[in-house]
Amino acid sequence: MKHVIKTINLTRHFGEGATLVRALEDVNINVERGEFIAIIGPSGSGKTTLLQLVGGLDNASSGNVILDQKNISEMSGRELSDFRRDHIGFVFQSYNLIPVLSARENIEYIMLLQGIGAKERRRRVDNILSQVGLSGMAQRRPAQLSGGQQQRVAIARAMVSNPSIILADEPTANLDSHTGMSLIEMMKRLNEQENMTFVFSTHDPKIMDSARRIIRLEDGRVVEDFVK
Numbered sequence: 001m002k003h004v005i006k007t008i009n010l011t012r013h014f015g016e017g018a019t020l021v022r023a024l025e026d027v028n029i030n031v032e033r034g035e036f037i038a039i040i041g042p043s044g045s046g047k048t049t050l051l052q053l054v055g056g057l058d059n060a061s062s063g064n065v066i067l068d069q070k071n072i073s074e075m076s077g078r079e080l081s082d083f084r085r086d087h088i089g090f091v092f093q094s095y096n097l098i099p100v101l102s103a104r105e106n107i108e109y110i111m112l113l114q115g116i117g118a119k120e121r122r123r124r125v126d127n128i129l130s131q132v133g134l135s136g137m138a139q140r141r142p143a144q145l146s147g148g149q150q151q152r153v154a155i156a157r158a159m160v161s162n163p164s165i166i167l168a169d170e171p172t173a174n175l176d177s178h179t180g181m182s183l184i185e186m187m188k189r190l191n192e193q194e195n196m197t198f199v200f201s202t203h204d205p206k207i208m209d210s211a212r213r214i215i216r217l218e219d220g221r222v223v224e225d226f227v228k
């Protein structure tokens, strides 16, 4: 079986001596294409650290991350940033949209970097805006959208270049529980339709229930990993 994400003895320590923090310790996970996975665990258990390492936004102290059969720790900085752009979509807790750009421009941005022409960009943005239920809001700036709508734009932005993996760090943390649930249901529908792999972290038991597989971290170690 080819894995879209594989971590091998992934370890991340911060600090040293008396201030050493073992944020992740020997984490081994295998993720297949099309999975929909929640990373759960108490505050400080290593969820963000794991997502950052898997996404190539942080470097491991030891161990490896293999994405789409490629070892990202062996890549040069430039290779890694190109690889990240083409294979991974990120969704953050605080949306991270560019405030001066409209929803359309935020979503288009990565396609501009990829050199995709204007007509194709428009087609893809229109398509993804309708998939996330935001047709008609293309011209609005983030401040003119609700939190849930901004997070939908962020998900559209993460998905528009068709990455194989979407990583979402507590995507519903700033949303009320109803909006959070509908966002997760939308992610699940997109996961089913597009067979994109979703890995997201959450504290919310209701959101966990929507996942098909749960990975629980405690003190930087995987203490549970099961398919429901």
Ligand SMILES: Nc1ncnc2c1ncn2[C@@H]1O[C@H](COP(=O)(O)OP(=O)(O)OP(=O)(O)O)[C@@H](O)[C@H]1O
Pocket: 014, 015, 021, 022, 023, 041, 042, 043, 044, 045, 046, 047, 048, 049, 050
């Ligand atoms: N840059 C850093 N420097 C030092 N320690 C760090 C750093 N980043 C994270 N840590 C520590 O690593 C551990 C894991 O942090 P991490 O943010 O991954 O946990 P988390 O499970 O995402 O927590 P939360 O649910 O509160 O977001 C914590 O003890 C944290 O304090």
